[in-house]
Amino acid sequence: MSTKTAVVLFNMGGPDRLQSVRPFLRNLFADPAIIGLPKPFRYLLAEFISRVREKEAQKNYALMGGKSPIEAESEKQRLALQSMLEKEFPDQQLKCFLAMRYWGPGVDQAQREIKNWGANKIILLPLYPQFSTTTTGSFFTHWQKHDHTGLPVQKISSYETDPAFIDAHVEAITAHFSQNGAPPNIRVIMSAHGLPEKIIAAGDPYQRQIEASCAAIKDKLPNALQDMKIAYQSRVGPLKWIGPSTLDGINRAANEKKGVLIVPIAFVSEHIETLVELDIDYRKQAESMGIKTYLRVPALGIAPSYIHALSEQVKAAMKEK
CATH class of the missing domain: 3.40.50.1400 (Rossmann fold)
Known part of the structure; x- marks a missing residue:
């Protein structure tokens, strides 16, 4: 059986409309990697912070058209990486997926898509170049806690000096x-x-x-x-x-x-x-x-050198046993 490798690009995500701002903030501040309180107190504090910050945050998102551009930007990166991987590995079955930590498309959706595609291996690739327990570490924990794929997972932690x-x-x-x-x-x-x-x-x-x-x-x-x-x-x-x-x-x-x-x-x-x-x-x-x-200076986005950096992380991960 040939190997089908799912490459999951992940980021924090952002609200897709102004009405999503409060639940997005609540998800963010309910993360134990962000606020290290016991669950009931952390959830109460997350609810309080999201209520207090909602209006000001909505004003800021309104300046960007009423939503965060991060999903659309990450989707462009996913497509660019998919295209590069297809050229670099024409004989390999690789497919890129997107997962956001605090909003959609979330981990559950990504895992459903991965299972439907028939993957037998997963590589988790952060859109955070530098590792932090509050970003990449939080995502790894969240993925493992909610993993229903039953597939082996390789984790790329960082590529700060790639x-x-x-x-x-x-x-x-x-x-x-x-x-x-x-x-x-x-x-x-x-x-x-x-x-x-x-x-x-x-x-x-x-x-x-x-x-x-x-x-x-x-x-x-x-x-x-x-x-x-x-x-x-x-x-x-x-x-x-x-x-x-x-x-x-x-x-x-x-x-x-x-x-x-x-x-x-x-x-x-x-x-x-x-x-x-x-x-x-x-x-x-x-x-x-x-x-x-x-x-x-603009963010890297789909700059060819950055997408190449991502492809190099995938290449290295595929060589590991």
């Missing part, structure tokens, strides 16, 4: 810089989603992997883009988060009379953190700080 992934960022950064006139006196701010310090202190490798990605990218950038800083965005809640914050990084650049080029280093598709937080909120604040040049 050469093609690094090349994809270098190409995106240099292209955006050139397309905007290669302005002088620019600071590159590598902006990643933040995490509470206690998660990193407990052994989460995310910050270390972000730093590894940035170091590898910096090694390949031209001299004009060697002024690089790492910063973290999207803080919520009362806990102390890793820093500096992206806004602090922008403010420091303003004080030093520099322009900024923002790179979403941990986001591979456009969504609320890039289209609203970086493009609207932070841009306005940067202008109020006196920043004259504010550039934001």
Whole structure:
């Protein structure tokens, strides 16, 4: 019997309409990897947070047409990877599927599609380049808890320094810089989603992997883009988060009379953190700080080098026994 390998690309997901915002937020904050309280208290807190944040979140999603673009963006990545794998493995039966952690298409739907296709092997491939217990780790746990396929599963944890992934960022950064006139006196701010310090202190490798990605990218950038800083965005809640914050990084650049080029280093598709937080909120604040040049590099999306990086992860996984 020939092997039929299902490749599951996974991400966090996002609301598909404004009415989905509250249940999406409830699913997010009910995740024990996000809020580590016992179940009844965690669910109560998730319900409370989702109610409190619903209206403001709906305003932000309204700015993007009333829904998150992450499913559509991830679907484009799925199709691009499918096409590349078919060319690289013409004699192999591989099919790419999509699964979102907190909204549709969810794990149950992906597993039904995989069983209907007749797969006998599964590869889980994150659309998170750097591993965190709160993202990739959470998905692995969720998949295992709800797995009704009975199939062997290979897990790809991260690819933070994969050469093609690094090349994809270098190409995106240099292209955006050139397309905007290669302005002088620019600071590159590598902006990643933040995490509470206690998660990193407990052994989460995310910050270390972000730093590894940035170091590898910096090694390949031209001299004009060697002024690089790492910063973290999207803080919520009362806990102390890793820093500096992206806004602090922008403010420091303003004080030093520099322009900024923002790179979403941990986001591979456009969504609320890039289209609203970086493009609207932070841009306005940067202008109020006196920043004259504010550039934001697009997320990698279906950049050929990034899709190649994903295909390399699949190739390596297929060689493992």
